[in-house]
Amino acid sequence: MTMFGTGGLGASSSVFGQTAAASTANPMKDIEVVSPPDDSVSCLEFSPPAVPQTFLVAGSWDNNVRCWEVDQNSGKTQPKAQQTMGGPVLDVAWADDGTKVFMSGCDNTVRCWDLASNQTVQVAQHDAPVKTVHWVKAPNYTCIMTGSWDKTLKFWDTRSPNPMMSIALPERAYCADVDYPMAVVSTANRGIIVYQLEGQPQQFKTQESSLRYQHRCISIFRDKMNRPTGYAIGSVEGRVAIQYVNPANPKDNFTFKCHRSNGTNQGYQDIFSVNDIRFHPVHGTLATVGSDGRFSFWDKDARTKLKTSEAMEQSITKCAFNHTGQIFAYAVSYDWSKGHEFYTPTKKNYIFLHPCFEELKPRPKT
Amino acid sequence: MVVCTYYNQGYCRYGDRCRFDHPFKGPTAGAGANYRAQAQQPAAAAGTPSSFNELLTGIANEMKVWENSKQWPFSCFSPLKGQPCIPGLTDLSPEEVRAEAYKSKVANTPDAYLQFFNAKVAEYRQKRASLHNASPEMRTYMPQTTGSTFGGQTPAASSVFGSQPAPAAAAPAGSVFGGQAALPGAQPAGGGGGLFGKGGAPAAGAAGTQPTAAPADAYSEPSELSEQDREQFAAAEFTLGKVPLVPPTREMCAR
16 A cells, blocks of 8 residues: 555655654755755745656746656655746746646746647736746636736636636735636735636635734645535734635634744744645645745644654745645755755755655544 | 744644743644644634724734845735735736836836835835834724724725725725724625715725715714814825714715
């Protein structure tokens, strides 16, 4: 059942079949992805189930999108291909059949990368950087959904240069997630808008945020019947909110603090941003990564923390689960959370692969 | 005793050991020290001076924590869950700031970015400071039961901060502090006392729109204005503590 043989719990070295030495750069002894990007990683996505092999794609502030093949048994990575955009890349998305990768960025465009031919073509355009791109697969249509700092959310049939739909947002799009038939977009100034994608995309409702500071990341989760039912939002204030679209009980919505240090600075904690949130595809538990350079695993139903990692040398900007839930990938690179003064272009950026299936198992309820 | 902001949000990790005040909230309380508790809105009704004071204190505390915690400085802020952000403090994400930096690098204008960045740092620091130092005058401009006392026909500021007359700006903030009835911003449309002294003037409060067809008695007679009031209306901005409590004269509004 487990892909990685009989390694011990959390002992990443033996599980992956090779030993990684612990170092300050790699305190969790995880597998290092070879040939990492030359600048911070802005987006990270594994290939969908339709593809038998495992591919990992990462977009970076160095304007490139890189693709590696990951050996599921050994964790070994091999660079496969790379494409370049006209500016820093902000988001990537796979088509559900695994043949194409979409990339969006600061050059205000979205490009479609056909992996077989290794060609890209522009498929969408905004008036400002495109912060989010997601693939939408509905029974009667497929399209991509793009959110931009130009305060619009657009849906594109990629064969046409004009969007099939354009929705005005109250503010700049900051983060979004799609899990058919639900889509959710969070904007600047704590806006949250939920969309219903059945038939055609339409706004379903706006919701209030339980968080009180800037939103940073959002991720949809499902209920016990495997239907999208709510979302987790991370903010810059070291806090995550779990919100349901239709809470049965107001107490179902809650927030929790995370990615904070001890109060060593005259009793003040250091408060770090939650840069990314992802739900485990099998267990339904979640992972958060933060500016403090740590990742944490949580069980939102038991409302407990499952694990927190050691601190990396830099912030963790993004994370991703492969579709079987065996591998947790996280990117260690500077997230600009302290401005330009703390940016060291020569510092190496890392992407690590961490075997996670056991660690993310939900806590049994007592 | 200073009220604990985390308790107000529904979760204080110190629970009974906390050095700040955990006011009793009635039967629905008892969740204060419990991590798993659902967050509750403060039960205090909007408009009562003590709850507003508590809120201001809570906000002042938060600003202090924010400054000292190395949290991302360019963020919006809302004092209570589920409430709108305080106007004037708007979001700027790290990616947007970084995009500016990279843009000026490509255009070879590093100074443009530095200028932009330093201006933002100063701007947000100043705004946090004004929220922190919510002056005593601001507290006297508390929403009273008869509605707001915000005088004048200055376009209601979208900012609570310094550059706009703070009391008028508290009108939009009124909807933040409480979310219940009896909000200062909501009062003018209802023709409640305060704003224009007599009769219902079209709401100028939160939305910042100029009253276009005010009834005749919405304006003061010149004789009703004190010397200080006249000075204030003539000035570019109101001074906190001296904001007129009566409307301006028709002549002052004429364009």
